[in-house]
Amino acid sequence: MNIVVCVKQTPDTAATVTVEGGKVSWGDAPLVINPWDEFAAEQALRTKEAYGGKVIALSVGPDAAREAVKHALAMGCDEAVLVSDPGLLAADSLVVSKALAAAIEKIGGIDLAFFGRQAVDSDTGVTPVQVARRLGWPALTLVAAVTALDPAGKTISVDRALDEGRQQVKSPLPAVVSVTKEICEPRYPSFMGIRKASKATIPVWSAADIGMASIPPAALSWLEVFAPPKIETKVEMITGDSAEAVAAKLAARLLEEKVL
């Protein structure tokens, strides 16, 4: 099983994200591997541990995205590649998917490409399917469990967590798999893993290196970012001598204000 896990670098979910000078700012909050991608990396590593092969962490992003890739290496990924190019800095998912697909093709011989279901910054969740579409591979999205994997027969069976239920799907390999957090519990990088990752040289591929000499324009243009309208709330504390009295008062207020 030769496996790619695609990772993105994002601000920590605990960061206070604001708009400053027309730009998104997360202050000095740390940049981390996109939390969903940790589940993807874990599943990739478990697959390799069960069936052999190797796991390559792949990211498209600025030079700083190295940290996300290093986290994947510290978790135990064998190799890493960073696709970084000034021409890709304003890329949307349409362009990023092209770069990821091109990099996966350049790596070659890949059976599975794991993704987190979405990135916690842009929250679009379309990149895994777009990469699959470009590669001509099946896209298995929102995967909550891998139920069977047959490396010889080149098939994978998964449970998908859809909005209205769970679907069991069997697919030929190679395939793209995007995972939800039900799939597994990501491991913490070991001390040895962190040391190994900090010393690793991560190859950086330019757009030209992956055959994208001319980078197509993004389909999306971002006009502005702004803070969401402030929700002014003044909490009305409900008190009383007993739980029953409090409940009666709260119920009365909810009905009075036509909340319910």
Next chain:
Amino acid sequence: MVRQLGQRGKSSLQDVRPPKDWASKLLRDAGAEVLFLPTTGRTRELAAAVAVDLETGVVPDLVGFEVKDGKVVGTRPIYAGKVMEKVVVGAKPQIFLIRSRVFLKPEAQAGKTGTVKKVDAAVGEVKTEVLGYKAAEAGVSLTDAAVIVSGGRGVSNNPKLAPPADITDEHQKEIWKAQQGFALIRELATVLKAAVGASRAAVDAGYVPYANQVGQTGKVVSPDVYIACGVSGAIQHLAGMRTSKTIVAINKDPEAPIFKVSRFGVVGDLFEVVPALTKELKTKMGR
């Protein structure tokens, strides 16, 4: 269904079932300028693939839009709603996935119809095989719910409960207690015809399935009423529910951050307050 959409004002309707190849062909042949779909797991997937075929852009979770210079300018939350962005799709069709419960459903107008155009749907090669399907547990869907009752880590903290003697494992004892606590949450939810939500802490501790999780790494919801029981209000949880119209918090800790976003607050024991509230609302609302 097609007739119902016609009555709601859609003028030209095409019966679109997902296979991606012909969805792309259909949109290309029709010269469609804008495609609106709801935001679901399936539509995200369809839109993503179509966007690649037609080299265009997808804007999921649309919460607002305006038309400027012949283009739709969409507004959507990013960073789990901590920031909003305005975005334009330069290519055609501009694809927008609408977030549920944001736009009002137009009233059905009896007698108004659209034209139905039948198209040949040649399904291309399908490589995957669906082996089975299991519908989710019956109940109100979180993303569509007008009312949500949510439980947090505090739901397992009822000191008055003693787990049965045959449960010896500490974690299993905690889960057992949490299940009794969530039973109270469900009773209130039933009376209010509400969906049941949970914080990440409650899901990670194994109290309820991930499908119930509200927050940045769960579902983002925007009900009319959100009743948070034993939920402290971590920033990731708030990101998933703070656009709720009215938030009610019941928590024993007066310093819990959830109170800062709430309209009504009760500092108290949820194991006493929630059942009392259920009883009170059941009588008052005649349910």
